[in-house]
Structures are given as structure tokens and as C-alpha cells.
Amino acid sequence: MAITESEIWQALEVVKDPEIPTISMTDMGIITKVEVRGESSVYVEMTPTFVGCPAIKMMEQLVHDRLIEVGIKEVIVKTTLDKPWDSNKISERGLLCLKKHGLAPPPKHQGEITDELLENITCPFCESKNVEMKSPFGPTLCRSLHYCNNCLQAFEQFKPIV
Amino acid sequence: MNEKTTIATKELLYKIADDLLIIGHRNSEWTGLGPILEEDISFSSMAQDKIGQSMSVFQILQQLGEGEPDTVAFNRASENFYNSQFVELPNGEYDFSLMRHFLYDHADQLRFEMLAKSSFDPIAKLAQKIKGELKYHVYHANIWVTKLGNANEESHSRMQTALNECWNFALGMFEESEFENTLINEKIFAGENELKKKWLENISLILEKASLKIPEEKNWKPFFGGRKHIHTEYLKPLVDEMGEVFSIDPGVEW
Numbered sequence: 001m002a003i004t005e006s007e008i009w010q011a012l013e014v015v016k017d018p019e020i021p022t023i024s025m026t027d028m029g030i031i032t033k034v035e036v037r038g039e040s041s042v043y044v045e046m047t048p049t050f051v052g053c054p055a056i057k058m059m060e061q062l063v064h065d066r067l068i069e070v071g072i073k074e075v076i077v078k079t080t081l082d083k084p085w086d087s088n089k090i091s092e093r094g095l096l097c098l099k100k101h102g103l104a105p106p107p108k109h110q111g112e113i114t115d116e117l118l119e120n121i122t123c124p125f126c127e128s129k130n131v132e133m134k135s136p137f138g139p140t141l142c143r144s145l146h147y148c149n150n151c152l153q154a155f156e157q158f159k160p161i162v
Numbered sequence: 163m164n165e166k167t168t169i170a171t172k173e174l175l176y177k178i179a180d181d182l183l184i185i186g187h188r189n190s191e192w193t194g195l196g197p198i199l200e201e202d203i204s205f206s207s208m209a210q211d212k213i214g215q216s217m218s219v220f221q222i223l224q225q226l227g228e229g230e231p232d233t234v235a236f237n238r239a240s241e242n243f244y245n246s247q248f249v250e251l252p253n254g255e256y257d258f259s260l261m262r263h264f265l266y267d268h269a270d271q272l273r274f275e276m277l278a279k280s281s282f283d284p285i286a287k288l289a290q291k292i293k294g295e296l297k298y299h300v301y302h303a304n305i306w307v308t309k310l311g312n313a314n315e316e317s318h319s320r321m322q323t324a325l326n327e328c329w330n331f332a333l334g335m336f337e338e339s340e341f342e343n344t345l346i347n348e349k350i351f352a353g354e355n356e357l358k359k360k361w362l363e364n365i366s367l368i369l370e371k372a373s374l375k376i377p378e379e380k381n382w383k384p385f386f387g388g389r390k391h392i393h394t395e396y397l398k399p400l401v402d403e404m405g406e407v408f409s410i411d412p413g414v415e416w
Contacts, residue, residue: 051214051295052211084291113297118301137203137206141295
């Protein structure tokens, strides 16, 4: 019996983001399309969080390998900007996963990154709002550096992106 | 797309991709040398963004019949580059790099905002994505220019000197193409003059907050030429260095 699209989505849930291994690529919202094409052929579309994301080739490979592992014979993975990623695409479960990793999740945006949005951050450790941004650039392109004046800890945020 | 429009579009894309590639390379020269760790990371992150963005523009050029992106980026003679002279200038001290970053990124962000409305779908889609990323570059530049413009006498005077030194080179970014009207009529890009107008509005707001003064208009003498392959002595060594590893064995599989 042919595999269904929802089974493919399910199979992909175990593929983790290589840079933040507590969150899956499906929860990140970077897998934008899954299409079953015939008996054992699957087409997957992905989109990068950042155009210059160095992990994209690796992620294509991880998706490919996972679907081969569950028995698909032919897997085609394509990266496109047809449906560009933005941080609102991270699932509710994904936001919790980010927090578990010690990252402040991105606040929901209304289609624009405003200064208010960049300043409205909650410490992932103590929930305090008494925090400051140290730098809009962190250890990966999608993270920024902050400091909590309440619990006196440095932390990172997964940046809001439109 | 007719032949003239294709040529005009390619030239526009080369300008954008080469600016990104060269400023990206200059930004990367701060890796390991930044005045504080956060700034080292910031310039390195911006380098990564810009080089990734340039690759995406080179990929669109490839779809229009140009060469493979790595070859075009790393195996092209410096006299065939379309970047503005502004981005090829050496980093100088941190004040100069920061001011260039401020002036360049404001223009870059506006350029991509304009391109997000382009009738040429591949660049419109890419621009939609890139303009969001550039928010952080501009945000970074605005914070530092405002802080250092107001911090103390030395920082203020160094930022003002950097602005004066950058100014005519920055105006050179808006050198018009001979295809300007084609791009405007075909709604591919609204043109360099329109971009410059918006840029002046945006940077003026921040420079005022930073207590810095734009040079008097009678002294504006844009350094044009970069878009027509006239470069300073600084581009060739940069391009040679950038392609050094690639040139050892251009066909090698990584």
C-alpha cells in the first residue's frame, strides 16, 4: 500500500535541526511541502530560515536519508523561497522546544520587525522582562545575545524574522 | 523578457551580487580582530549573511544563462566586477568600517524593499526574504552609530571624520546604469535616483540622533565608476585573496 502524506510528515518529525537539536525541522516550519508521487517516490520542499544558512545542504540530506530509512525508494528534496520562512511559522510545540534549549522564543510579529518587538523579550530562565540586548548577532545567524538583570544570566533569543 | 530587458536585469543583479560579495568579504576580515567579542561576532555574522545572499543572486544569474556561482564569484578577473568602489575600500579602523556598514546597509535594505515589488519574480521572492534579514544589519548599525556619535568627544569626532571620508564613495553606490529607463519602465527596479532619495531620508534621521552632520551638498562629488568596472587599487588584491583556494584546483569536489 502506498505511503500517505501524513505518514511522511510523521516520519519527518524525528529529523532535528542540526543547530538546535531539541527542535524538529517540521516544528521549525522549514518543511513547506510534501507530495507523494507514485508508489514509492516522494517530493519534499524546504525553505531556509536565513538565505545564508550554512546548514541547508545538510538538512536536505537529513530529510532524504530519513525517508530512505522508512522505505521510500526515490526522494527528491528541493529548497525554494516560494513560501519563505518567517518566525511565526514555528509551531507551539517548537516554541516550547526552543525554551527547553535555553533560547527565548521569538515573539509573534505582525509582518514587521519593530524596535518594540526587539525589546519585548522574556528571560527563558526566570520569565523576567528586565533584560537587555547585548548584540543582535549571536553564535548562529538566527540567534541574538541578551542579558537578564533579574537572574543575572546571559541568554540567547531565537530572533523574530519576517 | 526581451533581450534588452534581460541585459538590463543581468547588469542590475551583478551590481547587487558583487556589492554583497565584496562587502561580505571585507566584513569577514574583522573575524578574530573585532574590538569586542560581540562585534567580532556581528561582523562575522553579517559576512555570512551577505555572502549567502550574494550566492542566491548569482544563482538567479545562472538561471539567466550566466556561469556557475562559485566560478563567477571566485574565478573572475577583478576588472569584470560591478561593485561600487565604496565596498572595496580597506576596512581601515573600526570607525570607518562601522560608518560604511551603516551607509551601505541602509541602501541595501531599501534596495531589497524596492526589489520585493519587482516584476521579475525570482528577485522579488528573494528580496522579500533578504529584506527581513537586513533589518538586523541596519538595527546593529543604527545602535552603534548613535552610541558612538554621542559618547564622548573622541568617539564623536572619529565618527564624523569617518562619515566625511565615506560620503562621496557612498554616493557612488547610486551610479546610474545606461539601462535605468528599461528597468523602471519594465517595473523591475524603480531606479538609483529613487533609492538615493529614500536613503537620504532614512540616514538623515539616524545621523541627527547621532549628532553627526552630512557634508554640505556643494561638496558632494560622487566617486562613480565601480558599476562600469573602474575600480580602486584595492579590489584586485581582495579578489585574488578571495579566489586563492578556489584557484588551486577549480574543478575539485568539496
